[in-house]
Amino acid sequence: MEETYDAIVLGTGLTECIISGLLSAHGKKVLHLDRNNFYGGETASLNLTNLYRVFYPGTEPPAELGANREWNVDLIPKFTMANGKLVKLILHTETVANNLEWKCVDGSYVMQVSAGGVFSKAKAKVHKVPATDSEALKSDLMGLFEKRRCKKFFKFVQNYEPNDPATHKNMNLQRQPGRELFAAFGLEENTIDFIGHAVALYTSDAFLDQPSHDLIMKAKLYMDSIGLYGNSPFLYPVYGIGGIAEGFSRLSAIYGGTYMLNKPIDEILFGEDGKVCGVRAEGEVARAPLILCDPSYVLNLNKARSTGRVIRAICILNHPVPNSDNAPSGQIIIPQRQVGRRNDIYVSFMSSSHCVCSEGYYIAICSTSVETDAPEAELQPAYQLIGDVLVSFIKVYDTFEPTEDGRADNLFVSKSYDATSHFESACDDVLNLWERMMGEPINLETTLRPQVAQPQQVDS
Known part of the structure; x- marks a missing residue:
């Protein structure tokens, strides 16, 4: 801990893990810390026991849901565009690409409300998205x-x-x-x-x-x-998106990055010139001229401002999502105008085909940006689409963005994850952060090839 590094990264969300891996692979000495005892932060994938522990402390999962090892439930599900920025970032890092298994998402759908007539009522219907x-x-x-x-x-x-x-x-x-x-x-x-x-x-x-x-x-x-890897434009990793964060963590370790989980951060340190110079954690000091973190680490420094709230409901089903042609996985977008809102509602669903739950079950995760004082009621259009729910895990997340671009004091802050069911906006943040930190955009046309190095995994 008490060493000098080129960069210190706080938090192991996907954004932080991607940049940590890229920094290490580009020759930077990196220290990566997280107050949690697991990788992924808000983009972690949890087994059934940990999911209940987070949302229903003291409650054991029902035995009928199957073996704990069969569940890998995303806290924040995001699909990956087959020809999008995240795929290009992964292909840029040969190590990560070789350690992830992907499957195509089976369908992409949109909800549209048909106008009622003299003898009929208005009706919401799910349609496959033509592209x-x-x-x-x-x-x-x-x-x-x-x-x-x-x-x-x-x-x-x-x-x-x-x-x-x-x-x-x-x-x-x-x-x-x-x-x-x-x-x-x-x-x-x-x-x-x-x-x-x-x-x-x-x-x-x-x-x-x-x-x-x-x-x-x-x-x-x-x-x-569409058509690159299947009949849908989206990909999703087997065992959940937590594997992506872990893949970039391994990339950092291969290039000599040091990880410490379960490490509370006492203070981010600044020098006399106003620039960051390190962090203090449990009485120890690690020094670096550059720090990247998620917003939760700088709220007390007024380095992040609120951008609203997002509600997500993780729903376990024992049936396919209706009107999806019994697809094992898919996305449904409910455009704002169809339900009289200012923001879209998203439904991501997956099943045992991606090894995220026991066979015969489905996970549907509904999300939207909060507009009222009754957030869960705002998800009713999504609940009506997915049918009966066995159990749900609901949380309202505060979302933040940095107040500054980080160039003045070398403290760079990522954005919170939005309500969308895909990674395009999150990848925009990764690429923007990299360019601000390094002074130039990353060249995704090249491929990083790992050199022999000794990992420095540290359990705190």
């Missing part, structure tokens, strides 16, 4: 003429090249907002809804007033990810 021109023609999300318009839009997105004006439909897509792009194709409101929220994966309707280029590139990423 190609051919799928658009088959989708029951749209009427016949709208399918043709949507097909033209998807074909335009597939052919779009930022540096080729011939593919821009005579529009200045770097400036003109999304609503003007959709208007050019004559798309209806419900079609715009699922494209913006379930294909481009925006969390609000902000895309309507932002440059069309960004919207197109997000939709293009989704479309490019």
Whole structure:
């Protein structure tokens, strides 16, 4: 502990573990500390006993749920875009790529409320998300003429090249907002809804007033990810996402990184120049000119500000999620406009196919950004979709972001994880943090290959 390092990392959430591994692999001497006695922080995957211990202390899991070793339940589930930033980060690190097993997520769905008629009531229905021109023609999300318009839009997105004006439909897509792009194709409101929220994966309707280029590139990423490894754009690791954090922790150890779990942090230390110089933990001092941490370590320093709250409900089911074609895993997005909200609602579900629960059971995790004083009531649209629940584990998380970019004092703070069911926003934070810390973006076109080194795992 009482040594000098190039960097100290506090917390073992996914963001911190990725950067710790990358720092070590790029030749930095790293000390990684966590107050918890397990890896992963809020992105940990817990067995059944630990899950009950966290949410229902003193209560033993029911025996009928099966063996403890069969459960790996994510506290914060996130799917990975097959052609997205996290996959590129993992492929950049050959060691992590070789130690993770992935399976494709079986389906991606969106909820849409059909208007009621003279003899019928409005009804919420789950549809498979169409993401190609051919799928658009088959989708029951749209009427016949709208399918043709949507097909033209998807074909335009597939052919779009930022540096080729011939593919821009005579529009200045770097400036003109999304609503003007959709208007050019004559798309209806419900079609715009699922494209913006379930294909481009925006969390609000902000895309309507932002440059069309960004919207197109997000939709293009989704479309490019389909078919790479299966019939869905998303991947999910066998045994849960906690394995990703552990994989990057192993990468750091291979390159000589030192880990200490169950290590409470007394104080982050600053020098006379106002820059960080180390941390004090249980009376010992470790020194470093750079510190990265999650927001929980700096709330007393006013280095993080509140961005709201997120509610997550982990639900154990003994049946497939209804209207999902009995898919073993999948995502359902409930766009905000469909249920009169300002934020989308997300449902991630998985089963024994990804080795996260006993056979015959399913885990459905519902989440959204809190808008009222009754957070659980805000998840009712999700509860109505997933059906009967055997047991649920519900928590409201406060979310934070850094108040400064960290360059002034070399104290860099990550963002809390949002309500989305995918890793794209979290990976944006990783890449942004790396560039601020190192002064240049990481080159993901290269592959890091481990050299022989002695791991320095320390149990405190």
